[in-house]
Amino acid sequence: MTAQRRNDSQRDAWDRLADGWAELVRTGTDHNRVHVLDPATLAILGDVAGKRVLDAGCGEGRFARMLAQRGARVTAVDLSSRMIELARQEEQKNPLGIDYHVADIRDLSLLPAAEFDIALAYVCLVDVEEYEAAIAQIARVVRPGGQFVFSITHPCFTMPGAEWELRVPDSFRDADRLYRKVDNYFPARETPLRMWPRAPAEVVNYHRPLSEYAHALRDSGFLIRDLVEPTPDPKLAEQLDFWRGYFRIALFIIFDAVKAGQQ
Numbered sequence: 487m488t489a490q491r492r493n494d495s496q497r498d499a500w501d502r503l504a505d506g507w508a509e510l511v512r513t514g515t516d517h518n519r520v521h522v523l524d525p526a527t528l529a530i531l532g533d534v535a536g537k538r539v540l541d542a543g544c545g546e547g548r549f550a551r552m553l554a555q556r557g558a559r560v561t562a563v564d565l566s567s568r569m570i571e572l573a574r575q576e577e578q579k580n581p582l583g584i585d586y587h588v589a590d591i592r593d594l595s596l597l598p599a600a601e602f603d604i605a606l607a608y609v610c611l612v613d614v615e616e617y618e619a620a621i622a623q624i625a626r627v628v629r630p631g632g633q634f635v636f637s638i639t640h641p642c643f644t645m646p647g648a649e650w651e652l653r654v655p656d657s658f659r660d661a662d663r664l665y666r667k668v669d670n671y672f673p674a675r676e677t678p679l680r681m682w683p684r685a686p687a688e689v690v691n692y693h694r695p696l697s698e699y700a701h702a703l704r705d706s707g708f709l710i711r712d713l714v715e716p717t718p719d720p721k722l723a724e725q726l727d728f729w730r731g732y733f734r735i736a737l738f739i740i741f742d743a744v745k746a747g748q749q
Contacts, residue, residue, distance in 0.1 A: 489615055492690065493590065496613060497565045499687040504568035506685065508546040523637055523738060524552070526716035527608065530635055530742050534558040537603040542591045542624055543610025547573030547584065553606075554582035561597070563589040592619040600629040607636035609738070611699075612691045615676070618702045625706035630747030634708055635740065638699070640715065643668060643735040645693050646677040650731070660730035674698060699741065708743040715739050 500507075514520050527549075535557030541550040544562035546569050554560045560583070564570050567588045574586050589596055591607070591614065605624045611617045621634075628634055643666060654662040674694040681689065703710060715736035723729040 492615055493565070493592075496689060497567075499689045500564075500566035500613075501568040502687040503681060503685055503689070504546065504566055504572055507569075507681065508572050510682065511546065511548045518737065519548075521718040521722060522716050522732065523609070523740075524549075525719075526714055526740055527606070527635065527637060528552070528556075530712070530714060530740060531604065531606070531633070534604065538601060540597070540602045540605040540624070540627060542594075542605055542607045542620070543613070544573065544586070544608075545569050545610075547576055547586065549606070549608050550584050550586075551576070551580075551582055554584050558604075559583070561585045561587070561602070563587045563591060563594070563597075565590050592616050592623060594623040594627055597627045599626050600632075601627050602632060603629060604633045604635070607634075609637050609639065611636055612638050612693075613689060615690075615692060617692070617694070617699075618705070621702045621708070622706045625708060625745060628745045630745055632745050634703075634743045634745065637738055637740045639691070640736045640739045641693055641696055642671065644737060645669075645671055646675070658728050660727050660734075663731055663734075666735050671695060696739070703741070703743050707746045709746055710741060710743050712742040713739060714742065 510516055534553055537558050539553050539558040539560050541560060541562040544550045544564045547562060550560050550562040562584055570586050570588045577584055587596060605628050611620060614620050624634055648668045650663040651665050651667050652662050653664055672695060676690050676692050678688050679691045700710060716738055717732050718729055723733060
């Protein structure tokens with residue numbers, strides 16, 4: 487299958503998933519976003535009021551809305567036309583001034599060069615086969631000195647086949663987790679995934695070693711400023727044993743990069 491056909495297949499799958507995905511994230515059911523990724527990402531971005539922000543791979547617009555509510559001037563793009571349709575519907579109901587576009591982040595030619603102070607890719611590059619092209623396109627539209635923040639599932643601990651070795655089968659208690667089984671970090675490869683058990687379509691995620699992302703950033707003129715491996719509020723682990731595992735291994739990693747040069 488060619489890269490374009492795979493990309494078309496991903497787009498079609500996300501179109502089918504869009505309504506279920508919107509329900510999942512709009513009801514706060516995705517606890518990883520609410521308790522792990524959101525706080526860390528917002529802390530990295532800091533004060534976004536008045537800044538021009540690109541949300542690349544915005545889905546149904548959840549995080550774009552969070553940024554707009556904090557005063558950012560947001561442009562948001564996604565490959566899935568149904569995702570953008572749902573995002574625009576929410577914008578009509580609760581206007582925040584977000585400009586939504588159906589666009590492939592491998593080709594952002596609809597956007598001017600050096601247009602944005604900040605670009606964000608919230609757990610979407612793992613869905614993109616030609617991620618180097620996506621990062622290069624994001625570099626083109628970010629101004630010199632601008633920020634690029636992206637999150638991915640942590641490839642050291644969430645590669646295909648990674649799982650907890652349990653003393654009690656099917657247990658969710660951290661006390662029953664002996665250790666995390668990880669292997670075959672190399673090579674990069676794709677893996678099919680269902681976003682929830684009865685999801686109507688299967689998507690493809692791409693596992694890559696961390697060095698591949700670092701090299702793609704370097705080649706597009708980005709400098710890595712920080713790496714964050716987010717954890718939830720420790721109080722959650724006191725309330726529910728399940729969360730203790732998040733303090734043993736990192737499920738996500740966030741890159742904070744800056745585009746080289748001065749505006």
